[in-house]
Amino acid sequence: MFDYRLERTEGAARAGVFTTPHGDVATPAFMPVGTQGTVKGVAPDELDRMGATMVLSNTYHLYLRPGHELVAELGGLHAFMRWPGPLLTDSGGFQVFSLAASNEVREDGVVFQSHIDGSRHVFTPESVMEIERSLGADVVMAFDQCPSGGCSESEARTATERTLRWLERCRRRFHELADERAVPEQTLFPVLQGNVYDGLRREQARGFADMGEWDGWAIGGLSVGEEKPAMWRTLELLDGEIPKGRPRYLMGVGYPDDLLEAVARGCDLFDCVAPTRNARHGTAWTAAGQVNVKAARFRSDRLPLDPGCDCPACVGYDRAYIRHLFVANEMLGLRLVSLHNLRFLLRLAEQARAHILDGSFRAWSADWLERYRGTRV
């Protein structure tokens, strides 16, 4: 049921199709994030109309609210969040370290306090597999330990070694559950840690490969505060280590320019809350860079947010009105800029794919980045 067909490459950049039980994902692709079973402010039919193919949701959040058993009782995550297409759940590994009110890492798992009510919980590789099996997304992420950017090599080593041991436990429990219960067709992606330490990254990738075959690989531990050049170097290293015939999902990326840089280095799938989070703060992406929609210069500006954009906000509304909505704290403003930023990233991935397919990715991407960064001479 899971397959990846590599259609064409240009340098390290790849165009392909990832097949899942709920549909195909043409890659490169950006996955909108539905943290709590909803992409903030956006309805599923709007996502579909904007070209989203695969959506991500968060195990940590759904476990706390409304609870994975309830989601299962209601027919699983696809039915619950009204997303009939491909779905991916992360493992909560990132959230228990970044979001929980407190956390304590032990060999068996992580003890953490809910950021909502301070209640105490434990995630183990086994319990996370049980939760993700209950949720029923197509792609299930392994439970990993993700140290923060700027961690020492020894901290990173501890985390990669534990991530490898946890992956073995995830894999075992994931397969046991398929035998024990009537579960939907799902696949497990391992999450590579190792921060920006080349040796650890290589070791982690080889450790995962030695464990067997995977339908896809995730790259974790990046976009967590490290310097950009270190991120690019790490992706270049991993491009040589991960099997070419599987999709590579770079977690937590990203911003438009980072997405293109990562596509150039062989990544296929991306997720990030940046489109909707930026939108809520009034930041819109345009071909000429980021703009603050509340800026006084937009007061009577009748152009769309990004001239040439095909999103519902740009087709239907102008900057003056969207600025008014933000200044007046009107919900429609958040909705419109969320739609715009999501479509901006979804389209950027579509364009990258089209240019890889016709061999013009490198030139197009360089030009695009120059305009976006305002560095065109």
Next chain:
Amino acid sequence: MFDYRLERTEGAARAGVFTTPHGDVATPAFMPVGTQGTVKGVAPDELDRMGATMVLSNTYHLYLRPGHELVAELGGLHAFMRWPGPLLTDSGGFQVFSLAASNEVREDGVVFQSHIDGSRHVFTPESVMEIERSLGADVVMAFDQCPSGGCSESEARTATERTLRWLERCRRRFHELADERAVPEQTLFPVLQGNVYDGLRREQARGFADMGEWDGWAIGGLSVGEEKPAMWRTLELLDGEIPKGRPRYLMGVGYPDDLLEAVARGCDLFDCVAPTRNARHGTAWTAAGQVNVKAARFRSDRLPLDPGCDCPACVGYDRAYIRHLFVANEMLGLRLVSLHNLRFLLRLAEQARAHILDGSFRAWSADWLERYRGTRV
């Protein structure tokens, strides 16, 4: 350009068609409120798909933010808020008394402080006509003085007498502006005051009629805190005073049951923020009364909010998911319940109209109210 065709009556209830330069409004009709140039959380195409024909917006709010001159510069309110259909602006008369940080009524007008920043402003009948001419809605409300529910007869008399004098000034300035400027085709509705005092109500209606012809009449000074029976009695009295051949707009109503009671007493047009304001607090209207969508009993309830409802929330989502969205403070929850409550009132007015047209309004309405109020035996 403005016309009202009375199609059929059943008792005092009326079915008709109000024609405006931007389209026809089949009455009875509920007008969604776009306070700041947007119906909270709802896009214009969603309103259109749910059957809204006429929308209201607020002079007080648009004057303060973004400013009526800017709205005019941007092509007028229809263009600004992307509502190509009939539009009505209130006069700010209600807001300067109910919302402003302070207000002082003088014979020339009202001095008030903005609820946003405390800045000092003056509304006069003349300045309000200038603002409403700039906004360019089809129907423009006269600037009136609206005392609160429970005011004494002498307070109400002062207000009705001033409202009559202000109406004369509104009318003069409204027509002058048509000569001075290239303004859109608009009409001015007078706003009847008089609280629940029959003598004052009668006197006010006759004073307005003596002033000349109006394309429609508005009933103000109700739904401001008075007892319901007094409101119904006042509507019955006014039904005999207002010309039958013009639409009657009952301002600030309402809740579903109040809307039906007012239709039965000869009212044609309604507006209220209740659908969206209730939605933001998690209150949904159903055929069996109000429900709190956060109620624990909806935790795993897979029925729509109101079984049989044709709104986008009921067609696409269940109570369990909508409850989750509210418990998790997700914006999509507010959107869905706003859509539901708006469609609920829009449909209720459509149903009332259909039943008036076939002579079954009284029986249907009694049955509907029994179910809604839970008083069916």
